[in-house]
Amino acid sequence: MQAINGQIQGCYIGGEWIIPNKERLIEVKNPGDGSTLAFVPRGDKEEIDLAVNAAKKAFHSQEWKKFSPYNRGKILYQAAEIIRENREELAKLETLDVGKPLTQSAVDVEIAARYFEYYAGVADKIFGETIPVEPGIIDYTVREPIGIVGHIIPWNYPLQIASRSISVSIATGNAAVLKPAEDTPLTTLKLVELIEPLGLPKGIVNVVTGYGHEAGAALSGHPDINHITFTGSVETGKRVMESAAQNIVPVTLELGGKSPNIVFADCNEEQALKWVLKSIVQNSGQTCSAGSRLVIEKSIKENFIRKLAAAMEELSIGLGIDNHDLGPVLSKKQFDRIQSFIDLARKDGIRILTGGDRRLVEGCGLGYYFEPTILDNVPVSHYLAQEEIFGPVLTVTTFQTEEEAIEIANGTPYGLVAGVWTENVGIAHRVASQLQCGQVFINHYGAGGGIAQPFGGYKKSGFGREKGLEALQNYTQVKNVALKY
Numbered sequence: 001m002q003a004i005n006g007q008i009q010g011c012y013i014g015g016e017w018i019i020p021n022k023e024r025l026i027e028v029k030n031p032g033d034g035s036t037l038a039f040v041p042r043g044d045k046e047e048i049d050l051a052v053n054a055a056k057k058a059f060h061s062q063e064w065k066k067f068s069p070y071n072r073g074k075i076l077y078q079a080a081e082i083i084r085e086n087r088e089e090l091a092k093l094e095t096l097d098v099g100k101p102l103t104q105s106a107v108d109v110e111i112a113a114r115y116f117e118y119y120a121g122v123a124d125k126i127f128g129e130t131i132p133v134e135p136g137i138i139d140y141t142v143r144e145p146i147g148i149v150g151h152i153i154p155w156n157y158p159l160q161i162a163s164r165s166i167s168v169s170i171a172t173g174n175a176a177v178l179k180p181a182e183d184t185p186l187t188t189l190k191l192v193e194l195i196e197p198l199g200l201p202k203g204i205v206n207v208v209t210g211y212g213h214e215a216g217a218a219l220s221g222h223p224d225i226n227h228i229t230f231t232g233s234v235e236t237g238k239r240v241m242e243s244a245a246q247n248i249v250p251v252t253l254e255l256g257g258k259s260p261n262i263v264f265a266d267c268n269e270e271q272a273l274k275w276v277l278k279s280i281v282q283n284s285g286q287t288c289s290a291g292s293r294l295v296i297e298k299s300i301k302e303n304f305i306r307k308l309a310a311a312m313e314e315l316s317i318g319l320g321i322d323n324h325d326l327g328p329v330l331s332k333k334q335f336d337r338i339q340s341f342i343d344l345a346r347k348d349g350i351r352i353l354t355g356g357d358r359r360l361v362e363g364c365g366l367g368y369y370f371e372p373t374i375l376d377n378v379p380v381s382h383y384l385a386q387e388e389i390f391g392p393v394l395t396v397t398t399f400q401t402e403e404e405a406i407e408i409a410n411g412t413p414y415g416l417v418a419g420v421w422t423e424n425v426g427i428a429h430r431v432a433s434q435l436q437c438g439q440v441f442i443n444h445y446g447a448g449g450g451i452a453q454p455f456g457g458y459k460k461s462g463f464g465r466e467k468g469l470e471a472l473q474n475y476t477q478v479k480n481v482a483l484k485y
Helices: 045-059 069-085 087-098 102-122 158-171 186-198 212-220 234-245 269-285 298-313 332-347 402-409 425-434 469-475
Strands: 011-013 016-018 025-029 036-041 137-145 148-152 175-179 205-207 227-231 251-254 260-263 293-297 351-354 373-376 393-399 417-421 439-442 476-484
Touching: 011 045, 011 186, 036 186, 045 148, 045 175, 045 205, 045 212, 069 087, 069 102, 069 158, 069 186, 087 102, 087 158, 087 186, 102 158, 148 158, 148 212, 158 175, 158 186, 158 205, 158 469, 175 212, 186 205, 212 227, 212 234, 227 234, 227 469, 234 251, 260 269, 260 402, 269 298, 269 393, 269 417, 293 298, 293 402, 298 351, 298 373, 298 393, 332 351, 332 393, 393 402, 402 425, 417 425, 425 439, 469 476
Parallel strands: 148 175, 148 227, 175 205, 227 251, 260 293, 260 417, 293 393, 373 393, 417 439
Antiparallel strands: 011 016, 011 205, 025 036, 137 476, 351 373
16 A cells, blocks of 8 residues: 555555445545645544454464464564565655655664564563462462453554554554554555565454544443543543543543753753754754753853753754755644743743744745744743643753753653763752652753653653563463462
8 A cells, every 4th residue: 555645545444445435534644844745534433343343352362362472472573574674755744744854764664663572572572470368279360361352542643653553562462453543544554564464363453543532532431441541631531531431441641841951050961952852853852852941050041041942953854755954843733832832921921031932944934844943931830831832842941950950841740751960979869759740851851762761751641551571461461370289
């Protein structure tokens, strides 16, 4: 299947590609210039029912029950190889669909392959335990697949997160139904097409395209789903959790963040500047773990942000396929959201050190490009310092003591990621131990895609963990067996 030039894509259900109704289609656009890439089905409850039933049939089949953990791992290794063999096509498709620079999409492809490799190695190493109870009883636990897992995939990193979802589901012996974001479904569909020949039972992996309020709602509320993973906004996460609760179904929620980079005066300035910049402009700031707050010691602030602004102003902005430093934001809707925050800053007299405007790119009139922006001296309690903007917009707040830095960093409803920049190992560990977030990076920000590192949040950033071995807790359930002899 070619996923460009306006062709119609299908849903993947029970090992078959289907187009339910050609009159119910979603237009998938290139955010770089507004051109049409493809059309995908506007799936709803009917298609979700078909996909869940296919997954249920496959999960309970003798074919899947006899599929050894070793063979599941073997298929995952093969999937990683296929992804790498098709790296150029996948990277190009991800860039066309999401808008991000081609180099960033290439990294996403490699991370996708590594997810399959990582969980391939895990597949035959999911252990139980023996428990000493009393003489004459052998007591042990086994970790069994949880069943049918629904994955609602966000639009900003679709290839990465679809790969994460499929690989861990297969490794743990589950069946999966994926609902990719309606804006960016193409690499998820391509990924499933690439792994289709590997020999998984039909129905173990299914993809239904559609809108969140239709297909997504039907998936999260389906009575035969055994677990839901969702990445997205707090408000949508609430609805997903409410729907799942009607069927007593557990959920894993990753709901965004307002992550700080805490920069102390004794930091390695060059490294801190590099990563503070990268953590806010990657994917045009459309990243849940973006370092969207700079919490910086007052004595070094002015010099630091002057250099940071200069570095931002040197970044090139344009089509992702031309490999500029920043591509477009996803859509007019996303652009308008970012612009509303900037309008609020201007209204409240907050200093815009650099950026703050749309950038018009020649030949891309229907693309929405936003300049990387620094908002200076933002009060801690201000809406701009509290709410996720999801664009290349950095707020700056100063501190004078270690205690004040911790208080500011913890002072939002979110708690996903934090960066700490200091050469003092005592400060580093004290601050890390008191930060209310799921992941802390000291003197860097992000590490190799974080494949092996448990990822998730505190507070309104959600609960449960993806990535690493910790994710196995979401996809397995524990059975205790006691044998008297």
